[in-house]
Amino acid sequence: MVATLSEIRALLGDPRFNWSDPAPWIELEQELGVEFPADFREIVDAYGSISINGQLYLNHPAGHLLHSLGKDIRLDLDFWREEDMAEFLPSPVGPNPGELMPVATATTGEAVFLRVPDDPSSPWRVVVQEMDSPAWTLYEMTFSEWLLAYLKGRDVTLCSRNRAPDGPSYEFLP
Template structure:
């Protein structure tokens, strides 16, 4: 499993450095789930961020780039999307997908909520061009490391970061 150090080695030193778990506990209480540790660790380190001028992630502890607002707004938008576009259940219940990030190229990144404690989290990407959900049976950290390496994980960074991976804080 990829670590934050693996990602940091390619992406650069984070500058956000959040350490208060209270916003995470509030958000998880509202959603009724506990988010993956590696996702929380990444967001606490990098905060609301744009990676390679393409992938956007958020954080629950800030007003601008707030993860809770992003999740709720995206779930609401998917509830009103054309039926043929929503081929996976979107929400925060077991087996459902909930959004955690987006890309300037039109993709939305999701986690599938495990159906039980023995099941691992997986990453899904809704490709805007193809209109389909692609599953990546890997942790958030593995997915993010593959992305910053330039591998095609539903969102490919090569065109957006030809000189190598970089990030910009949002806010």
């Protein structure tokens, strides 16, 4: 079951970005050749480019130069396609079925990917790669389910308990 924005809002707080123009998403998706999952788009449209618990960074495609989802994805695709980095992931990065699309980072060294489903009717899954080791974890959950688990302090590779002792919070990226 896909977690809902209202469940995330109950833990993270009310969103203040509330983007409604689909143009940046359409442009980015056409450039990359992939359509992002609706739950990911809904969360990013609601909150914009933010830092969650001072640890997890999400960016919006309409973000400025410092915090642009498109810019970050392009840089991350180049980085993870390098021969010596590709071995740290379970599959190649890119827009094709089974490939990984980099969508978020963490101050603690993790990279968060969405795994493009093999079948268009299948859900996207989350893969988290730990930069300080060659380890990665596939989570059989949608992005919203994974984010909700993170906000609840569950171990989804990024652990928020020590970063959010008073509960989850976010702030806009400068």
